[in-house]
Amino acid sequence: MYFFLTNLSVIDISFSSSVVPALLMNTLAKDRSISLLGCAIQMYVSLALGATECLVLAVMSYDRFAAICRPLHYYNIMNKTVCIYSAVGSWSIGFINSLVQVNLTFQLSFCKGVNINHYFCEAPALIRMACGDTFLNELSIYITGAIIIIGGFSLILISYVYIISNILKISSSQGRQKSFSTCASHLTAVSLYYGTLMFMYLRPHSKKYSNFSIETDTVVPILYTAVTPMLNPFIYSVRNKDVKSTLINLLKRKQCYQS
Numbered sequence: 001m002y003f004f005l006t007n008l009s010v011i012d013i014s015f016s017s018s019v020v021p022a023l024l025m026n027t028l029a030k031d032r033s034i035s036l037l038g039c040a041i042q043m044y045v046s047l048a049l050g051a052t053e054c055l056v057l058a059v060m061s062y063d064r065f066a067a068i069c070r071p072l073h074y075y076n077i078m079n080k081t082v083c084i085y086s087a088v089g090s091w092s093i094g095f096i097n098s099l100v101q102v103n104l105t106f107q108l109s110f111c112k113g114v115n116i117n118h119y120f121c122e123a124p125a126l127i128r129m130a131c132g133d134t135f136l137n138e139l140s141i142y143i144t145g146a147i148i149i150i151g152g153f154s155l156i157l158i159s160y161v162y163i164i165s166n167i168l169k170i171s172s173s174q175g176r177q178k179s180f181s182t183c184a185s186h187l188t189a190v191s192l193y194y195g196t197l198m199f200m201y202l203r204p205h206s207k208k209y210s211n212f213s214i215e216t217d218t219v220v221p222i223l224y225t226a227v228t229p230m231l232n233p234f235i236y237s238v239r240n241k242d243v244k245s246t247l248i249n250l251l252k253r254k255q256c257y258q259s
Contacts, residue, residue, distance in 0.1 A: 001067070003083050004060045005236060007090075011053045012229035018045040019120045019225045026119075036106070039121040044102045046225065047123065051148050052094030054197065057190055058152035059086045064183055065159040069166045097144050104137050118218050120225070124200060125218075145201045153194050160187070185236045192231065196223045 022042065026032045034042070066077040105123050108130040118125035123141060127134045160183070167179045200220055 001060070001063060004056060004063060004087070007056050007087050008053065008060070008232065011049050011056065012232050015046065015049040015053065016226055016229045018042060018049065023119050023226075034116075034121065039116075039126075040102055040106055043105070043121040043123065043126070044098050046120065047101055048095040048098035050094075050197065050224065051097050051144075052090050053193065054148050054152045055090035055093060056087070057186070057193065058155045059090060060186055061156040061159040061190070064186060065163055068163050068179055068182070093148070097148065101140060101144065104140055108132055108134065108137065119222060122221060141201060149194065149197055149201060153190075153198075156190055156194075188235050189228070189232055192228045193224055196220050196228070200224075 019042070022034075063078055066074050070077055101123055105126050108127070109132045110126075110129060116125055116129065123137070127137050127141075130137075163179075163183060167176055170176045170179065
C-alpha cells in the first residue's frame with residue numbers, strides 16, 4: 001500500500017507543479033501568452049500524469065482486494081515484482097498515451113493570435129479552437145478514455161464489489177469497521193478524481209456538440225489538477241492514529257479558546 005501511495009504522491013506533486021505555477025503567474029502577469037513548445041510540454045506532462053494516476057488508483061484497488069479478500073496469499077499475489085511491474089506499466093502507458101494525444105492535437109490547424117479560454121493547455125480546450133476537422137482527435141480521446149478511464153474504473157468497481165461482499169461476511173463489527181476504514185480513503189480519492197475526469201474527457205469536445213458553458217469547462221480541470229492532489233495527503237493521513245489525535249487536540253483547543 002505504501003509503495004503505491006509513494007507513486008501517487010510523486011504523481012500529485014508533479015501534476016500540480018506542471019499546472020499551478022504557470023496558472024499563478026498568469027493571474028499576476030500582463031503577458032499571458034505561451035509558446036507552442038511550452039503549451040505542448042505542459043499538455044504532455046499533465047496528460048501523462050493524469051492517465052498514470054488513473055491506472056495507479058486502479059492498481060491500488062486491486063491491492064486492497066488482495067489484502068482483504070485474499071489475506072493469506074497477499075504477499076504472494078502482491079509481491080515486489082508485481083508491484084514494480086504494475087507501477088512501471090502505469091507510468092509507461094500514461095506517457096505513451098500522452099505522446100499520441102499531443103502529436104494528434106498539434107497536427108491540427110489553429111488561427112494566429114488565438115486565445116485559449118482555459119487555465120492551462122489541455123486537449124479538449126485546444127480541440128474546440130481548431131479550424132479543421134477534429135474527428136480523429138475526438139475518436140482517439142474516446143478510445144484512450146475507454147481504455148484508461150473506463151478500464152481503470154471498471155477494475156475499481158469489480159474490486160470493491162468483492163471487497164464489500166467479503167466485509168459484510170465478517171462477524172465482528174470491529175473487524176468490519178477496520179476493513180471499511182482501510183478502503184474509505186481510497187474510495188474518496190477515486191470518487192473525486194474519476195468523477196471530474198469522466199466529465200471532462202468522456203463527452204463530445206467539438207464546438208457543434210458542446211452544450212456546456214465555457215466557465216464549467218475551465219473550472220472542472222482545476223479540481224483534478226490542483227484540488228484533488230492537495231486533498232489526497234489529508235484523505236490518506238486521516239487513518240493515521242497520530243494525525244487523528246493531533247486533529248482532535250487542535251479542535252479541542254480551538255473550542256476552549258472560543259469559549
